[in-house]
Amino acid sequence: MKRTDGGGAGARARLLARCALLAATAAVVALFVPFGGGGLLIIGSGLLGLVLCAVGTWWFLAHRGPVRLLGALLAAGTPAGMLFLYIAKGLWPTALTALGLWLVALFCARTALRRPHRTQRASPAARPRRPVLLMNPRSGGGKVERFGLVERAERLGARVVLLRGQTDVAALAREAVVDGADLLGVAGGDGTQALVAAVAAEHDLPFLVISAGTRNHFALDLGLDREDPARCLDALNDGEELRVDLGDVAGRAFVNTVSFGVYADVVQRPEYRDAKAETALNVMPDLLAGGEGRRLDATADGTELPGQQALLVSNNPYASADPIGSTRRPRLDRGVLGVIAIRVDGAAQAAELAVRGAQSTGLNVLAARRVEVTADTGTLPVAVDGEALTLPTPVVCTLRPRALRVLVPRMRPGTVPPAPNLKWGRIVALAFGPRGEPR
Template structure:
């Protein structure tokens, strides 16, 4: 039997080649514009730095106009025009060919950069279905989430005005039981205004009953809302998803019988978040606790798991398991997910062998470039198991501090949840836009044929 040929390999090679060529063209065009200015001003040195600076300003402002919308785009475009006019004034006004060449090269550089970085400039496409107004929508609200966002935005009355039944969580209430009660009373759409822990509990009830859910970003960080493409500052606007909206399916993740929408942490981070002081002072609490957790007299963390490369075992001081693959920037804020429908868990581990690597962790945390830490590893998998000799393991699940008995079995639940979002929202979050300097570095990496850093595995 002749093995079937992989027809996708030539297409992937063609995409990689096109990306490298576009990246090279973007860099070459930028350098070409600078070279023309230098050649035109070489006889008058005092004009040289001004001309080069004007071209750089035009490229940077052009990039800003390329990746933003609205007033910021128009302002950046105005700066581009002014910078190019400055170049014209610095050059010989009769040198029209050189002027046209500089303008053309700047525009060509921006166009080629957009082709190269299409994956970080354009939100991923997702399949959505138009849906009608909820007949019996219910909004469960946690008044303590987000420093009292429910009361601040008057969500109870805002819901009533839209024909949505509000249910306010009282001290001692069981949110899951309230959600189950709402389903028993005939709710056809379940909404929740609260943090990501509350979102996960209601999401589990919704997926068990096959009902759609509405996410209202009334928590502190609202990572789930961000990655759904919602505006986290428009809390009341999220209620529009109970009206005519669009619906999509997203993944959930589960550890044991506990569903989570964002991530679960084990090891040093899970132990730190158990501290009552952590929420008020994350960096200070972390720096104070790390010596006891990772110092020479520390007991260490007994976390046993199978890494992707079995020939290179990992001793991890920290393990993060996420619902989907994150762009990991820092532990305290974590990152964003380009997709919520790939049916995989993201796994991140950190190994801190020496005092230097611990100091490096704090520095990377402050800079927001955790992925560059030497003990950082990242990969994806549908399932993941962590065992331990400890009777109970500290686990932080969507910000909730828990202790669970090992082994801990994590699984992705592909397309488990139906989510409604307002029609005017994009239904998918765009990855963070790179700064001009980071974009230039990314262009260089892609010219060299190196993979994008945010999904690397070491």
């Protein structure tokens, strides 16, 4: 089969893979050869430090009073203690050299494995004649007014509807369709985006995302400009169309995620909106170790996930298994849900999760077309795109492939290619295998 990446790209990847192996080997050698040795102490103290930080974090989150204080001291003091040990023992040059070489090895390995990012294919789009945009003036700390979104949208020929108080957003969107709207758009948070997106998909209308929310996860994964939401309006003048998937949880649409378990319990609290961190710290001990947290049983395409503490179902998988959810979804049209399930029963399992990461017994990461969540109660608290809901069990999540037509500006920042999962076996195969191709 003819290669399409060119011999130069293959040779470069092969060279980078060999550099990665060389740097990794040098990092190991640096621990034992130069600067008087001390490699075993550095490795042992490093692993111990990682475990102690994880244990401290668990105690801080799952307990109150003296145990929480001890956990905070352990999590914050362990890195300082390791640094003091390295300086006192004269090991800091060895540790610093090994760390630098290891970072070089990781950079070379990930670059060698990185392949051209296949972006979603956009289609030419006609300019809408009667666009209707719903805007939340309170969203994102007042971005609608700060960026002059109403005035700019009206200059481009759109009708703007401002959301006030407890407005039925979906009803307003349906009224706009009845009045002849040929495009629906939203300047607001992801929860509001999902409500209007469902109406747009129902009537097969283009949907415009304006990144005027707080986090704008959906806009991020569409490649839109999150720093200047006014640039999203350029799609009304010079736009193109993407076909993306739309999630469904118990008949309600979602564009990003559905969360069950600990996080969903936290966002149900009325004080959460005004004091997120304080509320989470106050209720975490009851949810994690106090017996108030629900245990969830889930089934993802036949795979059983019993007794989970937290479960995240996403509209298409994230690029990384990081349970913090700080990564991106490289595509929104794969037609599958992403699933991240977490079960941590104590400090020991928290330490295992810190050391083993995605290989930990407490973390399951997979993709599925259907996820069913049950519990020993008739209803479950659920966070849908960050919005607190209560749904009857069992709760079923599915996906409507390519159901949503999204109008985006032709000129936009775009999505960042995700860092590939690092597997050293692939690096070895790339460095020394036939023609340097990973297997």
